[in-house]
Amino acid sequence: MGIISWIILGLIAGVIAEFLVGGGFGIIGSIILGIVGAVVGGFIASALGIGDVTGLNIGSIVIAVIGAIIVILVVRAVRGGRTSSV
Numbered sequence: 001m002g003i004i005s006w007i008i009l010g011l012i013a014g015v016i017a018e019f020l021v022g023g024g025f026g027i028i029g030s031i032i033l034g035i036v037g038a039v040v041g042g043f044i045a046s047a048l049g050i051g052d053v054t055g056l057n058i059g060s061i062v063i064a065v066i067g068a069i070i071v072i073l074v075v076r077a078v079r080g081g082r083t084s085s086v
Helices: 002-023 026-048 058-079
Strands: none
Touching: 002 026, 002 058, 026 058
């Protein structure tokens, strides 16, 4: 997968994950969140033998969204559930 594919996948996964569990990370934060989520989700899915992030397809998006949700929950746990107010 090329860098543009990772950015698009990250944007899609980040926005969906933020919609599902809340976020407020902004557009760049959503992209980064989605890319990190794709890596985390891909690692977990590969370890469990479920699948992998292979491109811009439904399976990869689902795995990336699950990974992004995990990343959001970890960030919230580390920050103590606080949200930033700017």
